[in-house]
Amino acid sequence: MQREKPARKQVKPGQVEKAIPEQTGKEYNIWYNKWAGGDREDNYSNKVKSQTRCNIRKDSGWTRGDITGQRYCCLFFSRGCCPYGYECAYLHRLPLPSDTLPDSSLDCFARTKFSDYRDDMGGVGSFNRQNRTLYIGRIRETGPGSETEEAVIRHFKEWGQIEKVRVLQHRSVAFVTYVSELNAQFAKEAMACQSLDNDEILNVRWATEDPNPTSKVLEMQRLEDLGQKAIAEKMDERVLDAVRAVKALEDASRPEGEEAPEEEDELEYLLPEEILAEEGLKYFAEIRARQQQEGLRPAKAVAKPGGLALDYGSDDDEEDE
Numbered sequence: 001m002q003r004e005k006p007a008r009k010q011v012k013p014g015q016v017e018k019a020i021p022e023q024t025g026k027e028y029n030i031w032y033n034k035w036a037g038g039d040r041e042d043n044y045s046n047k048v049k050s051q052t053r054c055n056i057r058k059d060s061g062w063t064r065g066d067i068t069g070q071r072y073c074c075l076f077f078s079r080g081c082c083p084y085g086y087e088c089a090y091l092h093r094l095p096l097p098s099d100t101l102p103d104s105s106l107d108c109f110a111r112t113k114f115s116d117y118r119d120d121m122g123g124v125g126s127f128n129r130q131n132r133t134l135y136i137g138r139i140r141e142t143g144p145g146s147e148t149e150e151a152v153i154r155h156f157k158e159w160g161q162i163e164k165v166r167v168l169q170h171r172s173v174a175f176v177t178y179v180s181e182l183n184a185q186f187a188k189e190a191m192a193c194q195s196l197d198n199d200e201i202l203n204v205r206w207a208t209e210d211p212n213p214t215s216k217v218l219e220m221q222r223l224e225d226l227g228q229k230a231i232a233e234k235m236d237e238r239v240l241d242a243v244r245a246v247k248a249l250e251d252a253s254r255p256e257g258e259e260a261p262e263e264e265d266e267l268e269y270l271l272p273e274e275i276l277a278e279e280g281l282k283y284f285a286e287i288r289a290r291q292q293q294e295g296l297r298p299a300k301a302v303a304k305p306g307g308l309a310l311d312y313g314s315d316d317d318e319e320d321e
Contacts, residue, residue: 007061007077007092009085016051016081049201050193052080056094056158063088071101072110078189094160095182108182109189121205125185129209130223132163132181134188136174137203139196145169151196152176159187175207242285249291 025035054077063074063086074090076082082092095108105113105127113127125131134156141148149167152174156162160183166175178184192204210216 005061006086007063007088008059009083010054010059010077011052011081011083013083015083047193047201047203049195049199050079053194054078054080054190060093061086063090063092065090065092071099072106073108073186075109075111075189078109078186079192080190095180095186097161097180099182101182107185109185117206121208125206130181131206132179132184133175133177133207133210134184134191135203135205135207136176136191137172137205138200139172139174139202140198140200141169141172142198148174155194155196156187156191159183159190246287249288 027036028034029036059077059080063070063084065072065074065088068089070090072090073095074082074088074092077088077090077092082088085092090110099108101108107113107124111124113124115126115128117123117126121135136152136156139148139152145167148169149165152167153162153165156165156176159178161179163177163179165177168174176184176187178187188204188206191202194202196202210219
């Protein structure tokens with residue numbers, strides 16, 4: 001098996017020029033990353049094209065982060081301007097479909113999300129909604145909608161598997177939905193202030209929630225399926241077998257004619273492995289052995305006369321005497 005190549009150093013230190021934004025207002029808003037109090041002009045009219053761009057095929061590789069067990073990607077790698085390469089403490093690769101982050105309040109670059117989106121739908125995003133769709137604005141259309149859609153797919157599929165693309169022809173707008181939210185986070189940074197085929201400067205933001213009721217139902221069903229799949233993967237088959245055995249004993253001891261209670265959910269999604277571990281298995285085994293012994297034990301034990309025996313009977317027994 002061929003070993004993965006080390007990550008390439010995308011730029012040399014000091015190669016990227018840090019341009020100071022022109023002051024167009026009285027105060028600089030660090031939340032929106034622009035001047036406030038000036039003319040109400042489009043923020044992207046002052047944007048310049050990015051000096052660098054990530055090339056996944058050439059730039060990806062192992063880094064120090066792979067050795068230390070890092071789970072987050074390098075933000076500057078996604079923008080094509082990381083000078084550290086294999087010495088970087090973060091990952092220099094795309095998020096994988098199997099990747100799960102330890103903290104859902106952080107994005108794939110370990111940046112903290114917020115409870116709500118910014119007014120312009122920029123920034124890191126919100127932890128209250130899983131957003132897999134990007135808004136792509138300022139596309140320069142030079143042909144029919146099919147050509148624009150082909151260009152959008154060609155440039156954005158580099159950052160992960162795409163679920164669907166919608167192009168609003170004659171409005172210079174497109175919506176790209178990824179299969180994974182982590183790939184959408186990566187693509188948002190990788191394509192910010194980049195261009196497609198016509199040297200435009202793209203405006204990449206988070207898309208607002210789809211108002212289509214059908215889309216809302218499908219998204220809710222998708223999240224439920226993901227949750228059930230995650231729980232099923234955490235289950236221990238031994239625990240399931242023990243639960244089934246106890247359930248069989250309960251059904252056998254139920255009087256004839258009594259109906260079993262209805263189960264709302266499948267058994268596989270009721271008992272996670274973290275709740276029932278080795279102690280749970282021992283507990284179920286004890287219950288089973290106890291029920292088997294009770295089936296063979298006499299109804300009441302009688303003390304032998306003349307022996308030193310103590311009979312701890314109930315109040316009903318004393319009254320009968």
